[in-house]
Amino acid sequence: MENPQEYTMKHRLAYYECDQSSHPSLSMLVAMGVLASERHADVLNCGRQAGLKYNGAWIILSYEGQLSQRQPVFGDEVVLGTSLVGVNRFFAQREFWLADATGFRFATMTGQLGFVDLSRRRIQAIPDELVVPFHAPKLKRLTRPRNQDPLSADVADGQSHYQVRYFDIDGNRHVNNVRYFDWMLDSMGADFLNAHQLRRFNISYKNEVRYPSRVTSRYQMTTDERGTVKSINQIFSHDQLSADAEFAWQKRTDK
Amino acid sequence: MENPQEYTMKHRLAYYECDQSSHPSLSMLVAMGVLASERHADVLNCGRQAGLKYNGAWIILSYEGQLSQRQPVFGDEVVLGTSLVGVNRFFAQREFWLADATGFRFATMTGQLGFVDLSRRRIQAIPDELVVPFHAPKLKRLTRPRNQDPLSADVADGQSHYQVRYFDIDGNRHVNNVRYFDWMLDSMGADFLNAHQLRRFNISYKNEVRYPSRVTSRYQMTTDERGTVKSINQIFSHDQLSADAEFAWQKRTDK
Numbered sequence: 036m037e038n039p040q041e042y043t044m045k046h047r048l049a050y051y052e053c054d055q056s057s058h059p060s061l062s063m064l065v066a067m068g069v070l071a072s073e074r075h076a077d078v079l080n081c082g083r084q085a086g087l088k089y090n091g092a093w094i095i096l097s098y099e100g101q102l103s104q105r106q107p108v109f110g111d112e113v114v115l116g117t118s119l120v121g122v123n124r125f126f127a128q129r130e131f132w133l134a135d136a137t138g139f140r141f142a143t144m145t146g147q148l149g150f151v152d153l154s155r156r157r158i159q160a161i162p163d164e165l166v167v168p169f170h171a172p173k174l175k176r177l178t179r180p181r182n183q184d185p186l187s188a189d190v191a192d193g194q195s196h197y198q199v200r201y202f203d204i205d206g207n208r209h210v211n212n213v214r215y216f217d218w219m220l221d222s223m224g225a226d227f228l229n230a231h232q233l234r235r236f237n238i239s240y241k242n243e244v245r246y247p248s249r250v251t252s253r254y255q256m257t258t259d260e261r262g263t264v265k266s267i268n269q270i271f272s273h274d275q276l277s278a279d280a281e282f283a284w285q286k287r288t289d290k
Numbered sequence: 291m292e293n294p295q296e297y298t299m300k301h302r303l304a305y306y307e308c309d310q311s312s313h314p315s316l317s318m319l320v321a322m323g324v325l326a327s328e329r330h331a332d333v334l335n336c337g338r339q340a341g342l343k344y345n346g347a348w349i350i351l352s353y354e355g356q357l358s359q360r361q362p363v364f365g366d367e368v369v370l371g372t373s374l375v376g377v378n379r380f381f382a383q384r385e386f387w388l389a390d391a392t393g394f395r396f397a398t399m400t401g402q403l404g405f406v407d408l409s410r411r412r413i414q415a416i417p418d419e420l421v422v423p424f425h426a427p428k429l430k431r432l433t434r435p436r437n438q439d440p441l442s443a444d445v446a447d448g449q450s451h452y453q454v455r456y457f458d459i460d461g462n463r464h465v466n467n468v469r470y471f472d473w474m475l476d477s478m479g480a481d482f483l484n485a486h487q488l489r490r491f492n493i494s495y496k497n498e499v500r501y502p503s504r505v506t507s508r509y510q511m512t513t514d515e516r517g518t519v520k521s522i523n524q525i526f527s528h529d530q531l532s533a534d535a536e537f538a539w540q541k542r543t544d545k
Contacts, residue, residue, distance in 0.1 A: 051318075062457070066306045197453075
């Protein structure tokens with residue numbers, strides 16, 4: 036590997052990584068980014084197994100991302116890429132992208148990560164062993180997490196309830212972070228989702244959702260003076276805000 | 291391709307194709323089989339696009355399968371394989387498998403398929419163009435679909451309700467067939483699923499579930515004289531039996 040900070044892998048899009056638009060779903064876009072980052076760490080021998088030596092694991096604190104209007108369809112060969120942008124004592128920042136063979140980026144995402152002690156469920160200092168091999172620069176600026184007021188049921192434009200399911204839990208024994216996207220988007224309904232394409236998003240994870248429990252997904256929609264549709268989407272678990280996101284939408288022209 | 295009846299592809303298991311046991315979930319095992327079969331048809335120029343020329347698409351009528359006790363874990367390189375076992379005027383039979391590089395099969399599945407007219411939603415004769423390139427033999431024997439009595443709520447050992455979600459719908463605009471497995475298994479709960487490993491299954495699809503609607507998943511468990519735990523699992527939509535399955539389980543020894 037020439038630059039240990041960066042990693043790319045070829046990937047052919049499976050139909051089950053795409054939704055009914057034939058393009059990758061948001062949850063799968065992010066999951067494919069995480070897949071690349073896990074393989075990146077494995078190549079440098081500082082992946083999941085190395086983390087467990089410190090009784091720890093990475094957690095995602097927030098993501099933000101942009102999607103191009105042109106998106107790939109299932110069957111396409113794409114490149115999944117990731118770069119460890121920077122690290123400090125407690126946090127790391129990763130970039131993820133999905134590109135075509137010419138380097139055109141269908142999506143670029145940035146994630147803020149922390150490293151938690153798996154017994155005490157608390158952020159702990161990142162062991163040097165897990166980051167030194169990347170030769171990543173010192174992280175100076177942390178993206179500030181979104182801090183939107185919680186949406187109450189009476190101001191929300193819609194809300195739906197979701198039971199957390201067995202298959203929402205991943206190998207870390209947690210609800211996989213991308214499931215929040217599915218709950219958020221599903222609550223907006225097929226008519227909206229079929230007519231709109233996601234162009235920008237950010238999400239901030241506040242409190243872990245546990246299995247088995249029931250979550251509430253609420254959203255509020257606004258259209259600004261230039262006609263851009265935005266939504267604020269929030270997940271609640273036991274009346275506590277679990278995740279807070281903002282999406283920017285564009286009318287679909289691809290069908 | 292030496293034998294056009296058969297197709298194999300290398301695949302590296304993504305973490306999101308595996309459940310919390312680190313092994314592929316049943317729904318993903320079947321989805322990976324379908325992935326191989328779609329690429330198989332594409333290679334022979336008789337895939338989805340060719341079907342649309344006849345305003346038709348393949349539908350799955352039933353599956354049956356066996357899983358070995360040893361299962362791969364995420365990150366493993368596996369081989370996805372499929373063979374068009376046979377065809378007649380209205381039906382086709384496909385075998386799917388997941389194997390390691392030595393040919394050891396982690397899972398072998400057989401599926402019965404029909405070809406439907408997309409406007410009239412009825413089985414139609416399979417166009418020659420879609421099957422001749424495989425050089426598959428004439429299908430003589432069709433596996434008879436399971437015909438279990440519907441489980442009523444009072445005889446069931448458990449039942450759960452599931453809202454059909456936007457992301458359950460696939461590129462064919464139907465609830466993806468593998469989602470039924472998730473509803474069936476989820477209803478059995480984490481304690482059972484974490485303690486048991488699936489070894490055999492069959493499923494028969496009776497009536498299509500539509501979006502948006504709510505399904506009921508019911509199961510009944512039995513233990514035979516040799517200690518084998520079996521379950522009958524059924525999905526109901528609007529009080530109609532949508533899918534009927536039987537699973538054979540073994541106590542997990544892999545953790």
